[in-house]
Amino acid sequence: MSLLSMHNRYLNGAPIPSPRKPFRSKEKCLILMIFCIFILVFCGTFLYLPELRSSSGTRESFSKMYKQIQDAGPDLLIPAPPYAEESKNNIKSNNRHFNYQADEDPHLLDDRYKLMMKIDEEQQKNQKVLERPDIALKIKFSSPKSYIENYIESEVVENMIKTVPPAKSDHYPVTVGGEDNDESIRMKRLKIVEMMRHAWDNYVKYAWGMNELKPVSKKAHNNSVFGSAPLGATIVDGLDTLYIMGLHDEFKRGREWIAKHLNFDNINMHLSVFEINIRFIGGLLSCYALTGDTLFRDKAELIANKLLPAFHTPTGIPYALINVKTGSVENYNWASASSSILSEFGTLHLEFSYLSDITNNKIFKEKVQHIRKVVKEVDKPKGLYPNYMHPKTGNWGQHHISLGGLGDSFYEYLLKSWIQSGRVDKEAREMFDEAMEAVFKHMLQESPSGLLYISDMKYDKLDQKMDALACFAGGMFGLSSKTLQNEMTNKYLTVAEGIANTCHEAYNRSTAKLAPESFKFTEGNEARAIKSSDKYYILRPETVETYFTLWRLTKNPKYRKWGWEVVEALEKHCRAEAGYSGIKNVYVPNPIKDDVQQSYFLAEMLKYLYLLFSDDSLISLNEWVFNSEAHPLPIKGHNPFYRGKH
Template sequence: MSVLSTVWGTFFPTNMPLSFHRRGISFRRILVVVTFSFVLCILYYSHSRRTQSATGFVPEEDVVIWPTEPPEIWAERAAQVKNAFLDAYHGYERYAFPHDELAPLSNASTNSFNRWGVTAVDSLDTMLLMGLKDEYERALPLIMNSNFSLPVNTAVPFFETVIRYLGGLLSAYALSNDSRLLTKADELGTKLSPAFNTESGFPVFGINTYEGVESGPPIGVLAEIASWQLEYSYLGKVTGKKEHVERAITITDLLNNANLTLSGGMYPTKWDLATGMPRDLHLSVGAAADSGHEYTLKQYLLTAQTDKENLEMYIRMTTHVINNLIFISPQRQLVYVTDMSTYKLEDTRVSHHFEHLSCFFPGLLALGVKMLPLDDLESLGIDVEELTRDLLPRDRRGYETLSEFSLADVHLWAAEAIAQTCYMTYADQPTGLGPEAVVMRAGGMFRTTLWMDAVRAWDRHGRQGSPPGVGDKLPWSEPPGLVSTRERDRATISRDYGVRNIAYYLRPEAVESFYMLWRVTGDVRWRYRGWHVFQAIEREAKTPSGYTCVDRVHMKVPVQLDLMPSYFLAETLKYLYLLFLDEDILPLDRWVFNTEAHPLPVFTWTPEELTTYGFAEEHLPSAML
């Protein structure tokens, strides 16, 4: 007997006299029936939403019309970004040059990155791309006169120095062909080389460039020990110096030879600098790990697709992330990538934190879709059986799952869905600026689902509508009339996440992915999303002297901080400028951006270089053997 029949029989027994039909029904009974019916409706709706969320086919209800505007409009928007760069850089020149970064509220300077004028060096290639010759010429004497040394007992951070200074010099050289910049890049790369004097060959955190002595803890994080191959490979190519190239080969071998069985073939976050082995099972594409994964694909592309080991690592990493680290939220179908830690084989914990830093990942996936034959990896010499040989059975099953689909489709769906969530974290805030980190609602009635489970369910149900999380969504807004904090807390549940770090640090990762997706798909919505972000930056972050980081982005009245990071000029404004340009001045098949958005030209090793540098067969695709 059903629950409904039982309740009905309790209050309206079947043996009741026929006169029941002629007598009035008591108010109490009516109230019970109405209440019970209401509860049933709520339970059914809640179950239906959870079922639809789990199957991944909640109907797309939000319709967003993206207008078509003439090229002149976008050219004007690119010009506005160029003017923003000039405002920011001129403020730096006026109040902070030759120091590292501008404090745009106090009109002071900070020296967090070696005191070598990081904003000037980081901005060189942006100036060249924007045609700002005067600013470029004014910056050169600072660079030419630097000896890249600090006082005794002072160390510089290896990772930040490579991506900002060395990457900036090499990119400016590639765009200008100014040999003076190459000379300084070679000088800096050589001065940083003692960082590799560890037992394994992984670079240490810091290096005293005055005395040539390395310093730092014995444990390194992935982003810092594995995000310099692009810079040193290109430096070796253009200088002809074997030692630079050998360092890039060494890091590839170290990572490729590591035991990654328990991490699903994906690089963990922490590494022992003595043994060259992983020290934890924390998996993430966010802080402390991001660019280490990014450089697998980009090293392959920079060397004209002749670095097979890095390609294999990219496929392993993306497969594990797609199967295990991408989730979809229960109500708004927001797709996000998070991190997990394994403490024992059966004790894996997912944080459901979603960082702004992770918003680079959709752009990386989109780049891979454009540049790789993902549905014909065999043509690149990739053998899936060999690729998965050392993996646990549960991780091999992930490859079987993806084999049910076009791999290129899955990568592009994931890219579009995650990038849309990145945008929603901006559009949902009253300021229009994205917070540094959010935590997605998970647990209790908020049952998040692995995204690939939702994709498979969507496929089984006939692929109705867009793939899970891919269709356009409207920004969340707080319902009107709320007064108490409790009311607001309850209302924000429908947003599917809570803001964990309420600051926007002028970061580039979201607009980087918008740029990549625009160039890969030609879909104008990515340009509009970038335009909305730029408008919010103009409205909330601009100061009389430049632009500043913003706190309390989730409030209607935010608070400006007092720092303009160099990457705002090197990355954020550069990607926005390129996004609004119709002309593709840096084609993705000819240029590769380092993790600080410094473009380096694709190059090919000559047969003589392959012999000189001792490339092993495992580094090369079958076509070169």
Template sequence: MLPARAAPVRPRALLPDREKADEIREEFVHAWEGYKRLAWGHDEVLPVSGRHREFFAKGHPVGLSIVEALDTLHLMELDTEVDRCVSWIKSRLRFDVDADFQVFETTIRLVGGLLSGYLATGEKALLDRCADLADRLLPAFTSSRTGMPYRYVNLRTGRVSGATLPLAEVGTHILEFGTLSRLTGDARYERAAKRALRAVVERRSSIDLLASRINVESGQWADRAGIAVDPPADSFYEYLWGAWEMFRDEECRDWFRMFAAALKRHQVEWVDGLLWFKHVDFRTGALIGTRQSALSVAVLPVGGDDELAADYYKSWTAVLDKYDVIPEEIDYRRLEAVGTGNALRPEYANCAFQLYWTTGDPYYRTTAWRYFRNLREYHRVRDGYTVVTDVTARPMTKGDHCPAYVFAENFKWLYLTFSGAPRFDYAHGYLSTEGKVLQGLRRNGAAGDG
């Protein structure tokens, strides 16, 4: 976020560190084998107990981890596994489900995963499934008089629910829907996503800040908290810039720059030489909170302000130095954990990749490698990887859950940082907030399961 200049020109390739890339790939395979063994076809694996769970709706598996993993498997040249996933999707995955699905998560995980899977393989069945799913999501947008989507939609009936929702859930659709519109020639998807963005922008305050929760029926804000880089707002801003990067949408670019300037004016705070972003009243700019989420570290690099992004990355590196694993939430003025778990968060690795990609500074590989080593030390179990419930405890305490996004994000960001992956176009690639490669996948690269 916060572009002080145009986004930098990215290198055509990164010099590979094969030894480290291979170690990362091996750990991804370890996690993947645990999922296949214990939870194949289900959404997520519980690797400690050997059970599984569904993410969207109890009793309605949609193979979420399979869809999330598709383009990671492709980038790592695990082609036999790609074929196995595609076969399952073609034979088993259907979306005629009488259950309420969360629209935001469905978009970034399933729509995005099927899109990147199609871009990786060219399998039209994946694009067909994706369009069918997006059609089932559209009532969340079209049933709303403001154009902002409801939080839930029943995939079979189109019934909507959940009128008050976080900012990110309103505005994190345009990259997936815009890509789908371009691949299918159906403009409805991008049009719906853009209308939702415009509805939010029109409700900004007089100082160009947004609150964090909004009612899509009344169009009224449900709180006063301007939080910007933190969830539940972060990816809203990412996707404004992404619409410019991917589609050259000048209106989204201008909106991004407007909000970035306001954020810089009202929310930057330096504490002991570290950069943070305070929570403020979105109407007045008055301070209301000093907490920061681990998810926020990945927001800044997308808009081209490498200097500010680098400063913010160093702030979170200080947290990594203190705890070895970054806690879910901190009070930045005390640099202390207030949310002590870690749900296998990928955002630090995401930021390391983005900054190494655009600057070439080896510092980002060094710190990304430390993140990976700590990931392996503290999250690895016999049948995969699991969350940590308390990063402040010694020894750290583990939970029993491997989120599906691990297969889409953590290992992918790390692998792209070290591998110089031949199946990724480093000069023109673009990844979504969920780590899906929506631009820059190469179908023809060095192949094999190695």
């Protein structure tokens, strides 16, 4: 080993490197300088970049940056498109649907639309699609004419919103958008939106949280069917109309009020079971179906539970009025020896049945099915249903029969319960057809000039009178004609169009071009009110409901023409500085306003007018059925927005 040079050592024939000499002083200085520069740059990043400077530490700073990028990500990639046509209005993304603004660049719309459709096509090819669980969502609302954008938030956030997704489907209902191809029709629809803004904005300004607005006095109306209790009836009643019209900032404000303030626990007064059901429960259930937001479902269930003591009777026929705080119940003193009213206890089935399906609580459906059983089995004079039944005995009261007030929506709900069930509830349809056969035989009349009408009947005597409320029947008969072919199909359509024409005449024969509360059919006074007490108009929507339904079913342009005539009359005689008011006499040139903006004006009148001037795809009659307050409820088996647990 001593013979081997230290600079030329070998191992197995390969040279072994000599040990490295220590760094020279210059090399050490250079390495130290590089290390110092690296430390300076690294520390400077945290000291001088504002997005990373945080008192809560590095981890929170990076989390904040990540969330900002996450929120902005979709818009950085592709701008959000407007809503327009059905397919562009409801783009699928993980079973979620987004509604978009209508004022963005159409070229960007086309790019995004094509990309999303391509993604959707690829997803549909994959048959192994997992059911998406309930997820917590944060809803972000943008500018006044904007849309609701739902996005998944992986961690707990403030104002958590939990939603139930729609059923998996190849087609999802159009709930926003739905513009008609005709520009003139689109302009008319925009006018309806302006009317809604006028009614809503002034309610917000002068009566927020109260039930209704006095648009002349500019204050809350405290003598409504809900009294002075701050139940926000206009908010709950008008909320789905706001959503369908795309007024989602207003919708957000209404939702926030419901979340924080809608509470029946301390309301120490008697309220109408019927009105609470069709306006509050119906309105909340409609918003739940449209959005999947469980707040609306849960609030509806809480309110429905408050009504249950009204059903604790020997027959199961509920009382008309309930004190939701104490549970005490009673009927109206004027209602035929304190009987319950047919149109009230018969107008619960749509809401209670749907509520059971989405909550898995059978009690609600059991209550209305029992009512059905009682009224089906009781003897009926001439096959007709009188307007009064005593809740203790199950006996009929006065034999007063009407398709107007006190009777109307009982028949409507027989037909619509069958439709809502996906046409499975055959008993409801059979009861409806049998009842209408008796009505046509004993109550359908034709005036000397050829006007068809359904007269009231009292103890076998015709009253030769028809209520404005009965004008809904044109739409009802139209639906019965188009949804089932039987021996009455043609008769239903003939009567539907006849009723629509008669109600139009009641409007047209008044000075204000608005119909009175009821009108007679006697020589020289056809479709006109005679008594002063019948000459008022309180923003009733039933005739427009018929126009809308028959337009959808027949496409006869006269129904849109007649609907626009109503708009013109409302603007001329009912528009006030702070909303819309009824009038006291439709037969004078300058009628006095009654100073009440009814909550159903927003729920029914403006919704039906808006849909009358929309494409048929928007809230399609093949997918939705309207309750008596015009709140759309999904049809089981035909609408993935049913969101039922079964």
